[in-house]
Amino acid sequence: MSILSSKRFQKYFVPGIVFQSCVIAGGYGTGRELVEYFMGYGPKGGLLGMCIVSLLVWSLICAISFMFAQIFKKYDYKSFMKELMGPGWVVFEIAYICFIVIVLAVVSASAGSILHELFGLNKWIGIIGMSVAVFALVMNGSSLIEKVLSLWSFVLYGVYILFLILVFANFSGQIGHNIASVPVTGNWAIGGFQYSFYNLAIIIAVLYTIKHSDTPKDAAIAGVLSGLIGILPGIILFIAMCGFYPTIIEQELPVDYILTQMNMPWLRYIFQIVLFGTLIETGSGLIYSITDRIAEAFKNKGQEVPKWSTPVVAVILLVGTTAISSFGLTGLIAKGYGTLAWVMFIVYVIPILTLGIYKISKAKKN
Numbered sequence: 573m574s575i576l577s578s579k580r581f582q583k584y585f586v587p588g589i590v591f592q593s594c595v596i597a598g599g600y601g602t603g604r605e606l607v608e609y610f611m612g613y614g615p616k617g618g619l620l621g622m623c624i625v626s627l628l629v630w631s632l633i634c635a636i637s638f639m640f641a642q643i644f645k646k647y648d649y650k651s652f653m654k655e656l657m658g659p660g661w662v663v664f665e666i667a668y669i670c671f672i673v674i675v676l677a678v679v680s681a682s683a684g685s686i687l688h689e690l691f692g693l694n695k696w697i698g699i700i701g702m703s704v705a706v707f708a709l710v711m712n713g714s715s716l717i718e719k720v721l722s723l724w725s726f727v728l729y730g731v732y733i734l735f736l737i738l739v740f741a742n743f744s745g746q747i748g749h750n751i752a753s754v755p756v757t758g759n760w761a762i763g764g765f766q767y768s769f770y771n772l773a774i775i776i777a778v779l780y781t782i783k784h785s786d787t788p789k790d791a792a793i794a795g796v797l798s799g800l801i802g803i804l805p806g807i808i809l810f811i812a813m814c815g816f817y818p819t820i821i822e823q824e825l826p827v828d829y830i831l832t833q834m835n836m837p838w839l840r841y842i843f844q845i846v847l848f849g850t851l852i853e854t855g856s857g858l859i860y861s862i863t864d865r866i867a868e869a870f871k872n873k874g875q876e877v878p879k880w881s882t883p884v885v886a887v888i889l890l891v892g893t894t895a896i897s898s899f900g901l902t903g904l905i906a907k908g909y910g911t912l913a914w915v916m917f918i919v920y921v922i923p924i925l926t927l928g929i930y931k932i933s934k935a936k937k938n
Contacts, residue, residue, distance in 0.1 A: 602685070649861060657927065673892065675854070769914065862885055866885060
């Protein structure tokens, strides 16, 4: 039996892999996000924020959310939020759609920048190419998305580990010196919380993977693992970035800057091609969460899902976010993500930690 189709793998690891695949493009793919929320506190402060705050918050909220989804059998975000918040689910949906629009705009801007830096191509070629690939994946449904995201995650981890080994081989002294000697500045916990909060909306996009869980305990274990699987590549990348502090702070594409400094053209091409694939992963995962929510709404009414709904919704989202991507990567991350962090804290983190835990406890007693 293939590991990808084994029950244990699907139950415990697929949710985390899909979570990581959806997080990476908007969370740390280019490295700009890590600079924005962690590097400003210094290398040591940034690592503390990631390894203590963000990791624990992701694992905790994923575990509670996945348990809630498994207990109440709510695997699309509309039914999940209606069960959690009642009529208040509409507030979350508005925030979630804004989140998707901003993250997809970041994904589009990143795709354009990567192919421009790598091959000198017009940025619109990367944006359009990414959009076409996302559309193709979404049209083939959740089963293919899970398989593609799982396979690509193995490739991603391999390339990230190779990247860290080679960076250490060339810059280990500088990395160690910067982590040890640069003082921690500011409140690194705030950066960790902001980063984790805006990314938590991704949980809603991966609820369909919890169908593999047989018990609340299975779902909770998958949630804890999701936090670890999701943050580990980001930690690897941040450690590598520490060797280039403080110059790295000013770079729009920090990862590409590091690869250029290493003077290994083959690694730069491999890494950026893999990163481009992760942009497709994130885009397809987020858009599928919307099309799946629409499909479930029709099914709950006993109606057949219109064949036009998925392609029309996918095209509208891709075209709309492509236009927004013209604001540029740095601006979108600095302004859009900062606002989203606190919005998601109010409309998702507080409800799941209060109403969510209460309803889970009540359901277990019955």
